[in-house]
Amino acid sequence: MHELSIAQSIVETVEARANEYQATKVKSVHLRIGEANCIVTDSLTFCFEMLTSLEPLLSGAQLLIDTVPHRAKCDRCDSEFPVQNFIAQCPTCDEWSHHIVSGTELQILEMEIDTGICVAT
Numbered sequence: 001m002h003e004l005s006i007a008q009s010i011v012e013t014v015e016a017r018a019n020e021y022q023a024t025k026v027k028s029v030h031l032r033i034g035e036a037n038c039i040v041t042d043s044l045t046f047c048f049e050m051l052t053s054l055e056p057l058l059s060g061a062q063l064l065i066d067t068v069p070h071r072a073k074c075d076r077c078d079s080e081f082p083v084q085n086f087i088a089q090c091p092t093c094d095e096w097s098h099h100i101v102s103g104t105e106l107q108i109l110e111m112e113i114d115t116g117i118c119v120a121t
Protein backbone atom coordinates (compact mmCIF):
# COMPACT_ATOMS: atom_id res chain seq x y z
CA MET A 1 0.00 0.00 0.00
CA HIS A 2 2.26 2.77 -1.23
CA GLU A 3 -0.54 5.32 -0.94
CA LEU A 4 0.21 5.56 2.79
CA SER A 5 3.85 6.53 2.30
CA ILE A 6 2.86 8.99 -0.43
CA ALA A 7 0.20 10.51 1.81
CA GLN A 8 2.80 10.72 4.59
CA SER A 9 5.26 12.68 2.46
CA ILE A 10 2.48 14.96 1.19
CA VAL A 11 1.39 15.68 4.76
CA GLU A 12 5.00 16.38 5.82
CA THR A 13 5.58 18.72 2.88
CA VAL A 14 2.30 20.55 3.42
CA GLU A 15 2.98 20.89 7.13
CA ALA A 16 6.44 22.34 6.51
CA ARG A 17 5.08 24.83 3.99
CA ALA A 18 2.16 25.78 6.25
CA ASN A 19 4.56 26.45 9.13
CA GLU A 20 6.74 28.51 6.83
CA TYR A 21 3.73 30.71 6.06
CA GLN A 22 2.65 30.69 9.70
CA ALA A 23 -0.71 29.20 8.81
CA THR A 24 -3.06 28.29 11.59
CA LYS A 25 -5.11 25.98 9.41
CA VAL A 26 -4.72 24.18 6.12
CA LYS A 27 -8.03 24.20 4.26
CA SER A 28 -7.21 22.28 1.14
CA VAL A 29 -4.37 20.65 -0.75
CA HIS A 30 -4.46 20.33 -4.52
CA LEU A 31 -2.47 17.54 -6.15
CA ARG A 32 -1.64 16.57 -9.69
CA ILE A 33 -1.08 12.86 -10.11
CA GLY A 34 -0.08 11.06 -13.27
CA GLU A 35 -1.70 7.72 -14.05
CA ALA A 36 1.72 6.09 -14.37
CA ASN A 37 2.20 6.36 -10.61
CA CYS A 38 -0.52 3.73 -10.15
CA ILE A 39 -1.97 5.56 -7.20
CA VAL A 40 -5.46 4.62 -6.13
CA THR A 41 -6.86 8.07 -5.43
CA ASP A 42 -9.52 6.73 -3.06
CA SER A 43 -6.83 5.06 -0.96
CA LEU A 44 -4.68 8.16 -1.06
CA THR A 45 -7.61 10.29 0.11
CA PHE A 46 -8.34 7.78 2.87
CA CYS A 47 -4.71 7.80 4.08
CA PHE A 48 -4.54 11.59 3.82
CA GLU A 49 -7.67 11.97 5.94
CA MET A 50 -6.42 9.46 8.47
CA LEU A 51 -3.06 11.23 8.84
CA THR A 52 -4.44 14.78 8.86
CA SER A 53 -7.06 13.92 11.49
CA LEU A 54 -4.17 13.59 13.95
CA GLU A 55 -2.78 17.04 13.19
CA PRO A 56 -4.71 20.10 14.43
CA LEU A 57 -3.10 22.20 11.70
CA LEU A 58 -4.33 19.91 8.95
CA SER A 59 -7.45 18.28 10.29
CA GLY A 60 -10.40 18.65 7.96
CA ALA A 61 -8.22 19.72 5.04
CA GLN A 62 -9.73 18.80 1.71
CA LEU A 63 -7.67 16.83 -0.77
CA LEU A 64 -8.25 17.73 -4.42
CA ILE A 65 -6.72 15.49 -7.04
CA ASP A 66 -6.23 16.11 -10.74
CA THR A 67 -5.42 12.96 -12.64
CA VAL A 68 -3.14 13.29 -15.64
CA PRO A 69 -3.44 10.62 -18.36
CA HIS A 70 -0.39 8.54 -19.25
CA ARG A 71 0.54 9.49 -22.81
CA ALA A 72 3.45 8.92 -25.13
CA LYS A 73 4.62 10.39 -28.40
CA CYS A 74 5.79 8.35 -31.35
CA ASP A 75 9.28 9.19 -32.57
CA ARG A 76 8.55 7.84 -36.03
CA CYS A 77 5.19 9.35 -37.00
CA ASP A 78 4.94 12.04 -34.33
CA SER A 79 1.48 11.05 -33.16
CA GLU A 80 0.51 11.20 -29.50
CA PHE A 81 -1.35 8.28 -27.98
CA PRO A 82 -2.46 6.91 -24.60
CA VAL A 83 -0.19 4.41 -22.86
CA GLN A 84 -2.17 1.42 -21.69
CA ASN A 85 -0.87 -0.92 -19.00
CA PHE A 86 2.60 0.57 -19.48
CA ILE A 87 2.71 -0.49 -23.11
CA ALA A 88 3.81 2.51 -25.15
CA GLN A 89 3.31 1.23 -28.65
CA CYS A 90 2.12 3.58 -31.36
CA PRO A 91 -1.33 2.56 -32.61
CA THR A 92 -0.60 4.17 -35.99
CA CYS A 93 2.74 2.64 -36.98
CA ASP A 94 3.44 0.06 -34.22
CA GLU A 95 6.71 1.75 -33.24
CA TRP A 96 7.69 1.42 -29.56
CA SER A 97 8.10 4.78 -27.89
CA HIS A 98 10.35 5.89 -25.04
CA HIS A 99 9.01 9.39 -25.24
CA ILE A 100 6.51 9.80 -22.40
CA VAL A 101 4.75 13.16 -22.60
CA SER A 102 2.57 13.00 -19.48
CA GLY A 103 1.35 10.78 -16.68
CA THR A 104 4.45 10.59 -14.46
CA GLU A 105 3.75 13.72 -12.45
CA LEU A 106 3.26 13.73 -8.71
CA GLN A 107 3.04 17.29 -7.56
CA ILE A 108 1.43 19.49 -4.99
CA LEU A 109 -0.06 22.24 -7.13
CA GLU A 110 -1.25 24.50 -4.38
CA MET A 111 -2.58 24.60 -0.89
CA GLU A 112 -5.07 26.89 0.74
CA ILE A 113 -4.30 28.10 4.23
CA ASP A 114 -6.46 29.97 6.71
CA THR A 115 -5.65 33.37 5.25
CA GLY A 116 -7.35 32.30 2.03
CA ILE A 117 -4.22 32.86 0.02
CA CYS A 118 -3.23 30.16 -2.45
CA VAL A 119 0.43 29.31 -2.03
CA ALA A 120 2.14 27.83 -5.04
CA THR A 121 4.68 25.21 -4.11
Ligand SMILES: [Zn+2]
Nearest residue numbers: 074077090093
Ligand atom coordinates in the same frame (compact mmCIF):
# COMPACT_ATOMS: atom_id res chain seq x y z
ZN1 LIG B 1 3.90 6.06 -34.85
